[in-house]
Amino acid sequence: MPALPSSDDTQPPSSTAVPAWLRGIVRRRESGLVIMAALCGAIAGIAVFVISRSAQIAHELFFGLKAGDRLSGMESLPAALVLAVPVLGGLALGLFNLVLARSHARRPVDPIEANALHGGRMSLGGSLIVGAQTLISNACGASVGLEAAYSQLGSGFAARFGLAFRLRRADMRLMVGCGSAGAIAAAFGAPLTGAFYAFEIIIGSYAVGTLAPVAAAAITGTIVTHVLGLEPYQFAVGAAFQPHASGVATLCGLGLFCAGSAIAIMQGVALSETLFRRIRLPIGFMPAIGGLLLGLLALVTPQVLSSGHGALMKLLAEPPQPLLLLGGLILLKAFASAISLGSGFRGGLFFASLFLGALLGQFFLAGVSLVTLSPGLAPHAAALAGMAALAAAIVGGPLTMSFLVLEMTGDFQLTVAVLMAVIVATITVRETFGYSFATWRFHLRGEAIRSAHDVGWARDLTVARVMRTPVPTVERTMSLGAFRHAHALGSTHYVVAVDGPDGPYAGLVRVADAYQVNFEGQAGGLVDGLLTHRTDTLSPSMTLKDAARRIEACEAEALAVVDARKRVVGLLSEAHALRRYAEEADRARRDLAGEGV
Template identity: 50%
Template sequence: MAQNTPRFPGTMKRLHKLRPSVLYRFLSLELMRTLPRRSEFGLMLAGALVGVAAGLSVSAMTYVTRTMHALIFGLEPDERLSGATVDDRILLLAAPIAGGMLLGVLLFVLARWRKRPLVDPIEANALHGGRLSLTDSLIVAVQNIVSNGFGASVGLEAGYTQVASGIASKFGSKLKLRRADMRILVGCGAAGAIAAAFNAPLTGAFYAFELIIGAYTIASLTPVVVSALIANLVARLLAASDAGIDVGSIGSVVPADYVPALLLGIVCGGVGILLMQAVAFVEETARKSSIPGYVRPAIGGTIVGLLAMISPQVLSGGHGALHVNLETDVSMAGLLVLFLLKATASAVSIGSGFRGGLFFASLFMGALLGKLFAFAAPFIGHAALAPASYAVVGMSSLAVAVIGGPLTMTFLALEITGDFPMTVLVLAAVITSSFIVRTLFGYSFATWRFHLRGETIRSAHDVGWIRNLTVDKLMRADVRTAAADMSVKDFRAKFPIGSTQRVILVDENGKYAGIVLVPDVHGNLVEGENEGASIRSFARHRNDILLPTMNAKQAVALFDETESEALAVVSDMIGQKVIGLLTESHTLRRYSEELDRNRREISGEL
């Protein structure tokens, strides 16, 4: 009898009253919400749906920007902006200026409508458990489309990943996913976006693992790879002609080729650092000037337009220019001039406020560096690689210096060339480049910008749980207090031995005045002696306090610095009203518990 009784009789009664169509829809929604939380199969299905959305988003953004290029610059349908011949020099100058003015209007409106900073997928996964505003993501996409569509020297990859990750985060919120699953789903969005953009599923998957999720686990493998595969399939069905990068024929690799490849990796590492610092210099110069933020894109557009009058190949991300320079022989002087123009245009575009990334720009500039290096390679040992091979090594090495992700760029080389010996050569070069950047600089382009903003993020590894574990969530609010001018005799009477371990002293204004250990007061006095003295003389840690906004890591560091077992928590540094007490032992225990829980979430044990 008991087994046949419904567990939730009220709910069951309401469900029986629903029409079959409504009941079916209700049960479908409940299944969609519970399945991803309870099984890897459900998370894989969610990743597949995100992959479809990513493929559609990439195709839509690509179509819009290429249509804008055709309308603004008068291109043929199959032409790429940076690879086309535009004879109208005035148009080359005017288009980026117009784009800068339009973007300035958008920035002016946003400054009054949306005050909070826009969060990207790396920051969302590192600090917010994958929570990403879809509205903010669409705003970033629109800014990226305007910037690229009018010819600013930025790629669309930032917009691709932002929109796809924003859709994934919104979908995860509707499914009420756990923190770890939400981070994986955001990684699925980014993986699908990069896979669809480059016709490279492995590249997209490892982009998510290395740059968005921050770790590779068995639990995240299936949904991320499925998302990348489906997104690429959707994008190719919609626009087969936009597939990947064609580097043409490459030569065979011999052991002697590793020496120049490693040297090229070192060069690319150094150039990547200079490029990131150049962008930061332009941004800092613009910030220190009296020029309003919404005016800066127009000024940046003017500079980009002037550079485009010298060579239109500096415009947009550089897809067309990359293929032009891979397919034709260019002099050393021509390659060097084009590299300097593109580097300047990219730094000015991003530094002046145009929205976009350096992903494809770094690939293009790396290919130019590789072809430049090919002129000197014959004088280094007995290497005899084709210039296209050095271009592949250069594009992967410079991209890893700027973007990060050694395996991401290695798999990109594999999917571009289909040549395993060439991929191993690229792996050696990108590891060298990555080592140079991490040793001498310590940041990728995204994390360097976080650093300039005051954040300490070095990767997408989840550190948000540490920041959420704050002192106000750990402290005890039921603390014993006493007046700092109380006599020792009165204190002993009010707080007999065994009544409590610690008492916090406050002055006449309620301000923190120190901590007293009750055993010290009772153990260090002889009955009748010094009983009229103030209890203030027993106070410890008068200047050592915790604030409620501090996180557990900061609290542990302060315990270690002050060599204290407990510290008072005060409201703020000025008023210092006592609101609680926190012990070192409790902080370490809770910190360890959260650390272990986070480890189990990452490894898929939860």
Template identity: 50%
Template sequence: MLNKPYRSPSTSSFLDNLRLSRLQSLLRRGELGLVVLAAIVGVIAGLLVALVSFLSNGLHWLVFGVEGTLSGSNITGHIVLLGPIIGGVLLGLIFFVLSKTRKKPMIDPIEANALHGGRLSLTDSIIVCVQNIISNGFGASVGLEAGYTQIASGAASKLGLKLKLRRGDLRLMVGCGAAGAIAAAFDAPLTGAFYAIELIIGSYTVLSLTPVIVSALVASLVANQISEHGLVFEIATADNIMPVDYVPAIVLGIVCAGVGILLMQAVSFIEETARKSAIAQPFRPFIGGFIVGLLGLVSPQVLSGGHGALHLNMNAQSSIWMLLMLFLLKSFASAISIGSGFRGGLFFASLFMGALIGKIFAFGVPFFHGVSVDPGIYAVVGMSAFAAAVIGGPMTMTFLALELTGDFPITALVLAAVITTSLVVRVSFGYSFATWRFHLRGESIRSAHDVGWVRDLTVGKMMRADMRTAKVGIGLEAFRKEFPLGSTQRVIMTHDDGRYAGIVLVPEIYADPMERSGENLTLERFLRYQKDVLLPTMNVKQAAALFDSTQSDALVVVNDRIENRPAGLLTESHTLRRYSEELDQRRREASGEF
């Protein structure tokens, strides 16, 4: 029997690194490697969506005794109230443990791609996904889409980090994970792909299109092999769309924009009220669960994401008052659920509420003269427009309507509505639900467009530490002896205790027309930029703005505002050159030029 050759640990490590290096080289060589990796991410996303859906449905059966969709059931009794309360207690316990063990805030895929170059913690993603499963499984009025995208994007980011992908490629993989998650959830590959492009990656490029679509297609296929996913609507067709039919669709888009803004502000108001109250965070989900349970006693359609309720109401004949009551109940339940701390998103809830708005709006469609479209179609138009207002992504919602109905004329009406909605929201409000929450936290981002590199390129990384310094009390003659003309362009002056005093330009000393001698002559009148300083934490844009406002060629970097001790020197030319280099690098990554 032949023995295997012995390999030392160092030899095995070297071979592993060599294989990894070859794999990285393959992925960086061209687009084909990224497409293969995107397909792998799609498989992972499809499996994870099926798993999360299975666990949530299992909780519905275990807690409420319901098979299938919770919001579409006729469940009654005390369990409707107790389910969300129990879920709130469990979430409260999780919040209590996390407050002791994890201090850093958890980030989502949009923030990861905008600020962190696609770096997303898989551990945090699993925690968020578990919280989402508990929230949805115990009846809180939130969907699972946030959990789907979080866990799939987290897994994609982890894979990309293991392979040491470039910043642009890592962001692309996070987008592929989100695309696969949404595609698998709705059995809608185009919707998933454009969700990633519009909301997660933040821009469309030829390089990103193929991997994202491949991931979405593969994820949808994988999820369908495991269980049935997606939505299919049977509604009246719209064969003869007339120009006049676009008028009510556009009006409906404006209505959805206004109501969507009110919903986003309501959620933020509830969150802010809970944060400012004396109620500790672990107790807030319990209170929120109690309120949601009470609303569930009025109508179980407000529970969970709303898949079953959407099917029930899409073609049902209901009075305007019944639809209005259900919309108010669902919107209040969703706002309370998220505001009190339940994990989840408003993706599907916004689809359900938008369909209700469309059906309510349909009662007024006969007042539009010459309209030939069946009023029920406006449920689809309202669904897409309201989701575009809350979630963002007008093309995402347009393709969702197309893939759910398979009707191109209806999709044309949807496109008119969602474009109107997006324009109104962008002009009057400026944020989607995700970016509005970033704004409330003090972040300035409005999309997933990569701005994190600007923050990473700080003054501390660009400054030079080898600066020439002197005490401000040094005499003019002594200064001239120590710094002859041509020895340096500028000298950093400090007080006796080391604090920054200003900058002296050496040519100005020698250009002074007055004859001066003696050690008692000071340099006070030659000091410049005594108050204008940079901090190491400032980013390149802030530094460039300060150079522009002070009209300075160079500024001193101090350690902080309190000690005010010189730490380095930064010139305007170097700042602008580094900024230009990074911009060019981002452009080459986006266009596929490596």
């Protein structure tokens, strides 16, 4: 899809804002915020149910499955359908994207980007578009997960509520996290997983003040999907983990193996995108080409199709597969995901990374078993540890994935094993690569986002917002005597000189300098002789951080702010810039710690 400018809704029209008395309840009372979060979680749960059921119905209809059968869990499928459905789905998605590029001028903002850069503002319309694109992609068998659509829609509805209630920046960011928490909790029937997904990935921090709203959203989302009949994923592990030296060593090695695999997968998706961009065909045909390649892979095994729910359930319910078969399936699934995302299908790697991680866990254990008789880990335990480790390395939520295994199995001892592998994988990826899959794609797009931590305030804090206005000005041809008469010593530090009445910027005059010279003999006694920083200026659109750097580079105490025509619009001193930056940084820190909630 062609690159589009980002979308971050501003305040809604007054007709869509809720009554002032109701806004006051939510803005002033923590209990009001919790109730609003629970409502967002319920809506997210409904969205998850609708999308999940729609995708399953599409799979049954397009691929001829029986009711309840999972696409990736099938042993075989008709070759004609395997080849035709992804291609036709790719054509439909390409056409949808072309129409969208002409009618929708903005690129949808995802929850991480919204919280990092836009103070929690994101477009509900854009979120619905992402949901539709992801549903089309998954419905035709593309190797992408629906979790990205779940999170996008849950956060999009929550952001819309936040705008209607005119919430503060910190509360807007919290609501976006609550929407995602409700969605992920609903998708897996796992409230702890949903809550920590919000904390680690969408909000970017843990805080006591944010616990109640996020937990309320996660619990409500889980209850809604349970009532609607969406069954959670539950797995029984045959052997409990008993911590000892060989098992710990195996888990540490598995964590390192998953970290290297995660980096390779993320780099592979980026390479796939680059290669598809080099194909000289209209961009609307790219998903169809990807669909054809995906269909060829699916002729080998249908387990590469869709996100992999059925394949994962099958893997954990059956005896371990041979080493070579596991290795081949890992490569096929990784290629399928890279091709799907690289060619333009919409979705994420959340569930694909879970399935790939489970395969990697059993593959690694089978390899270790070739050189040692006691690896210290059962095959299914290794699969779940690998599942969590790879997903944590790619998605970026170590506790999220650890709690997911705990809520899937109810096995606390196994969760200890999982946490070991997750910690090793996460630390290794952070120190050697530095990105999760989402932030890696932001990096490729030119955005300096490493997490959902709020850095947007620094971009919003521009020179225009903090500069001093109005600015005392004088003409450069004014005599020093007249200048002294107009500006007493100590009345102000700097005066801006202009070239003629309402003329362009000419330079800065330090008032103290005018009282330290013999104005009778100084450059004919004119202000022009005292001018400094004649070419050094700031622009109103500069961020405060860039302005402070500019002032430092010019070795100045203050600089004038001028517009495109060099007309003076303000004055900014270094002391004021640093003070305002420190104030905003402290406010952001307090919001991060939950002190402002």
